Amino acid sequence: MAARVYIGGAAGFAGDRTDAAGPLVEALARLSGPRFLMFETLGERTLALAQLERRRDPQRGYNPALERFVGPVIADCLRHSIKIVGNFGAANSRAAAESIVALARAQGLRAPRIALVEGDDLTGNLSRAEFAKREIDGKILADNAQIVAANAYLGAAPIAQALDQGADIVVTGRVADSALALGPLMHACKWRNDDWDRLAAGTLAGHLLECGSQVTGGYFADPGFKDVPGMADLGYPIAEVDVDGEIVVTKPAGTGGRVDRLTVTEQLLYEIHDPAAYLAPDVVLDVTDVTVEEIGADRVRVSGARGRPAPETLKATVCIDGGFLGEAEISYAGLNAATRARLAAETVIARMQRRAPGLRIRTDVIGIVSVHGDSAGETIARAWDTGGQKDVRLRFAAQSMRRNEVELLLDEVEALYCAGPAGGAGVRRHVTPRLASASCLVELKFVKPSVTMLGEAT
Amino acid sequence: MPTVPLHEIATARAGDKGNRLNIALVCRDPAYYETVAAQVTADRVAEKFAARRPSRVVRYDLPKLFAFNFVLDDVLEGGVNASLGLDGHGKSLSFLLLEITVTMQQSRTRGAQGA
Numbered sequence: 001m002a003a004r005v006y007i008g009g010a011a012g013f014a015g016d017r018t019d020a021a022g023p024l025v026e027a028l029a030r031l032s033g034p035r036f037l038m039f040e041t042l043g044e045r046t047l048a049l050a051q052l053e054r055r056r057d058p059q060r061g062y063n064p065a066l067e068r069f070v071g072p073v074i075a076d077c078l079r080h081s082i083k084i085v086g087n088f089g090a091a092n093s094r095a096a097a098e099s100i101v102a103l104a105r106a107q108g109l110r111a112p113r114i115a116l117v118e119g120d121d122l123t124g125n126l127s128r129a130e131f132a133k134r135e136i137d138g139k140i141l142a143d144n145a146q147i148v149a150a151n152a153y154l155g156a157a158p159i160a161q162a163l164d165q166g167a168d169i170v171v172t173g174r175v176a177d178s179a180l181a182l183g184p185l186m187h188a189c190k191w192r193n194d195d196w197d198r199l200a201a202g203t204l205a206g207h208l209l210e211c212g213s214q215v216t217g218g219y220f221a222d223p224g225f226k227d228v229p230g231m232a233d234l235g236y237p238i239a240e241v242d243v244d245g246e247i248v249v250t251k252p253a254g255t256g257g258r259v260d261r262l263t264v265t266e267q268l269l270y271e272i273h274d275p276a277a278y279l280a281p282d283v284v285l286d287v288t289d290v291t292v293e294e295i296g297a298d299r300v301r302v303s304g305a306r307g308r309p310a311p312e313t314l315k316a317t318v319c320i321d322g323g324f325l326g327e328a329e330i331s332y333a334g335l336n337a338a339t340r341a342r343l344a345a346e347t348v349i350a351r352m353q354r355r356a357p358g359l360r361i362r363t364d365v366i367g368i369v370s371v372h373g374d375s376a377g378e379t380i381a382r383a384w385d386t387g388g389q390k391d392v393r394l395r396f397a398a399q400s401m402r403r404n405e406v407e408l409l410l411d412e413v414e415a416l417y418c419a420g421p422a423g424g425a426g427v428r429r430h431v432t433p434r435l436a437s438a439s440c441l442v443e444l445k446f447v448k449p450s451v452t453m454l455g456e457a458t
Numbered sequence: 459m460p461t462v463p464l465h466e467i468a469t470a471r472a473g474d475k476g477n478r479l480n481i482a483l484v485c486r487d488p489a490y491y492e493t494v495a496a497q498v499t500a501d502r503v504a505e506k507f508a509a510r511r512p513s514r515v516v517r518y519d520l521p522k523l524f525a526f527n528f529v530l531d532d533v534l535e536g537g538v539n540a541s542l543g544l545d546g547h548g549k550s551l552s553f554l555l556l557e558i559t560v561t562m563q564q565s566r567t568r569g570a571q572g573a
Contacts, residue, residue, distance in 0.1 A: 045539060138476070219471070226469060262469055262484055265523050269482030271473030273529050275518050291522050304522070322539060362542035371545040372554050374509040375535045397542040437539045439476060 005188045006031050007181050007205065009237045011039040011069055011086075012212030014046050018068040020212065020236040025073045027238060027252035029080040034188035037077060038180040039069055039086030040210045047174055048319035048435045050090035051149040062096035063088035070169075071103055078109055078168060085159060085180050089171040091149070093118055097171045097454045112169050115162030119449040120174040122150040122316055122442065131318050131440050140438040145320035148435060152316040152442055155281030156202070157193060158449040159183025165453060174317070176281050178206025181239065189243045199283040200307030201245025204290070207278075208249055208267055208302065212236050215249060215267040216298075217257030230256015247302040248295070259298040268292065268302070277308075279315070284308040313441040322434035325399050326406025328413035329366075331426045333391045340421040341365060341392045342384050347420060348396060348412045356408050359398050367392035393426075399434065406431060461561045468494060470552035476537045479548045481555050484525040491524045497560045503528050506558055507551075528555065 008024035011017075021037060028035040041063050054061025063069075066088045077084055089096040093116040104112055126134075131150060132141035151174035160183045162170045170183070182202035185191065191198045208215050213234045221228040228234075235255025240248040251259055268287060272278050278285040286306040293301045332341040345363050352361055364370040365380055367389045373379030398409045410429040417424060464470070464483065467490045472481045483498070485491050504515040510533040518527040538546035545551075 220469075222465075222469070225465065262486065265484045265525055266469060266471040266482055268523065269480070269484075269520070269525060269527050270471055271475060271480060272482075272527060273475070273478065273480055275520055275527055287523075288520060289522060319539075325542070360542070364544060371543065371550045373543075374511070375542060379509050395544070399540075399542060435539055437476075437537075 003243060004033055005185055005241045006033065006035045007184060007209060007239045007241065008037045009209030009212050009215075009239070010037050011041050012210065012214055013043055014041040014063055014065055016041070016212055018065065019072065020234070021069065021073045023252040023255050024236055024238065025076045025082060028082050029076060034184070035080070035082045036184040037073070037082055037084050038184070038209060039084070039088060040177045040180055040212070041065065041069065042087040042090055042174065044317055044437060045319070045435055047090055047151055047317070048149040048437070050092070054091045059095050061092035062090045062099070066096055066099060067103055070100060074100070074104060074112070075107055075109055078104075078112060083163060083167070083184065084169040085172075085184060086170070087172045087175055087180065089116065089173045091121070091173065093171045093173050094454070100169060100171070101454070113167050114169045114171060114454040115165060115167035116452045116454060117154065117158045117162060117170060117172040117175065117449065118452065119158070119447060120151045120154050122152055122446065123147060125446045126150070126442070131438070134440040134442055136439045136441060138438055140320065140436050141318060148319045148321060150316055150318040152314045152447045153281055154314070154447070154449050155179050155310070156182035156186055157282070158451050160186035162451045163187035165451065167453065177210035178203045178280055179282065181206030181209050182282060185241055193282070194309070196283055196307030196309060197305065198245045198307070200285045200305040201247065202241065203280045203283055203285045204268075204287065204302065204305040205239045205241050205247045208247070208264065209237055209239055211267060211270065213257060214270065215264055216251045216259050217263055220263055220266065226262065228256070228258055232256065245305065249300045249302060250298055259300050260294055261292050261300065264292050264300045264302060279311055281314055282310050284311065313443055314447055316440045316442045318438045318440055319435045320438070322436035323399055323401035324403045324406050325397065325432045325434050326410050326429070327395065327397045328410040328427065328429040329393055329395045330413055330416055330424050331391070331393045332421070332423055333425070334423065335390070337392055338365075338368065338384060338387070338389045340423060341394050343421045344416050344424060345394055348409075348416070351412050352409060355412070356405050359400060359405055359409070361409060362397045364395040365392050366395060370395065403431060459561050459563065461559050463556060464494070464498065464558050464560060465553075465556040467560070468556065470555050472549050472552040474534055474538060474547045477532050477534045479530045479533050479551060481528045481530070481552050482525060483528065483555065484523070488524040491521065493560055493563050494526065495519065498526070498558060500528070502558060503530070503555065506554065507533055
């Protein structure tokens with residue numbers, strides 16, 4: 001049994017820096033003991049989009065960034081026995097695993113042992129009506145919508161099992177993000193699945209790692225108030241976890257960023273609601289007694305996580321067709337710009353009230369108020385005349401199940417080029433298909449996680 | 459006694475789940491914890507976010523972390539998959555919270571870079 005386990009957090013979302021893993025692997029290669037590299041690349045919508053892609057092409061539906069994330073480090077990981085765990089399987093873990101095999105072959109490496117964790121896809125397990133009954137505070141599934149994707153957040157046990165079976169690389173679809181670290185810890189430390197405080201500590205370690213550099217100075221800098229050195233070369237995090245669940249967060253030497261009480265505490269509470277009851281598939285995590293202590297340069301000790309028995313249900317995200325989002329923008333600059341922009345906005349709204357009555361339209365004025373305002377427009381109504389801004393960009397947005405309805409709005413914005421106030425410039429317009437998502441709580445009996453070694457019979 | 463925006467004495471990070479927003483507020487110096495605890499109530503935060511019509515605001519206190527977690531319900535226009543706004547996640551709203559002002563009880567070191 002390992003005294004200390006090292007886990008590098010190499011990606012916090014699908015669009016993360018793909019060269020972050022290199023310095024992590026270099027640092028892990030110099031250490032001994034069980035070492036893991038985790039990639040979290042599966043946002044809420046990403047999986048539904050992947051599901052649609054797989055329907056069009058059975059060989060797709062996994063994260064296409066996989067090759068760029070794993071390619072640069074797979075040789076060193078195999079050479080130094082650093083195991084890779086990632087949820088880049090998305091809707092097609094098998095195709096993702098096959099692409100890794102091809103990647104290894106192209107680099108002249110031995111074939112890695114790859115395990116697939118599946119069973120998160122619930123589309124065949126429950127009907128729409130059965131999901132609707134299990135929806136958490138919402139009525140998104142009440143209408144007769146076609147389900148695009150339904151995936152449970154699996155826990156850490158199948159990941160630990162895959163590593164127990166000797167996997168070099170574990171490819172998952174939807175799992176709790178923190179399970180990407182807890183699975184390796186359960187495997188390396190032989191933690192029992194009812195050792196709640198240790199499972200809580202492992203979940204907390206995963207939570208600290210799951211957003212990559214958000215714990216090492218990313219998403220933190222506020223010049224003059226919170227300065228971060230080396231933003232262009234941020235070091236991504238390494239968690240050192242001992243068998244009793246004490247965590248030290250650090251980053252590779254020579255990289256940018258910072259690890260201290262503030263960076264760690266911000267991430268510790270990220271996306272947490274009740275700090276005494278953070279629900280994960282394997283444990284309920286209580287962080288109210290956690291302490292964060294600076295013990296050296298870029299070294300922070302996190303201890304005191306407590307756990308309670310795991311919930312009787314798993315969270316699942318169910319996505320349905322959400323119609324179309326239409327957005328259009330136009331700029332006004334120079335003298336009297338804000339007043340001209342206001343006339344443009346009033347003109348568009350007046351015409352839309354005639355052409356598509358009932359269509360809700362949001363108006364933002366980039367340069368005055370565009371993100372902190374409300375959707376009903378009260379904030380902007382008060383802010384129009386406050387500053388005499390000389391460079392503003394109007395933005396309109398609407399959503400509808402009918403594409404032609406949102407196109408009407410975009411046409412009206414484009415028409416401002418000739419029929420609007422003076423000096424309107426730089427119209428951009430686009431339509432994005434949308435997915436609506438609902439969260440459901442699904443009883444464990446409906447979810448059957450599975451572990452398969454690639455190349456072995458299923 | 460000087461009045462300052464939270465931005466001078468604390469840091470914040472916003473996160474989302476559906477139509478619910480959380481903002482973690484962390485004191486730059488543990489010495490500020492009591493001042494923030496006394497003045498930055500859930501009601502004051504609800505008032506700051508009034509235009510977004512929160513249906514509920516809860517403050518969770520984390521004295522061992524010198525931090526607070528504010529949870530605001532129904533302020534994200536339905537959440538990232540339904541919002542018409544540019545910031546469907548509400549990520550920029552941490553800096554709206556940091557505009558709330560507090561009156562300092564004692565002298566402090568400006569621009570302290572954490573503990």
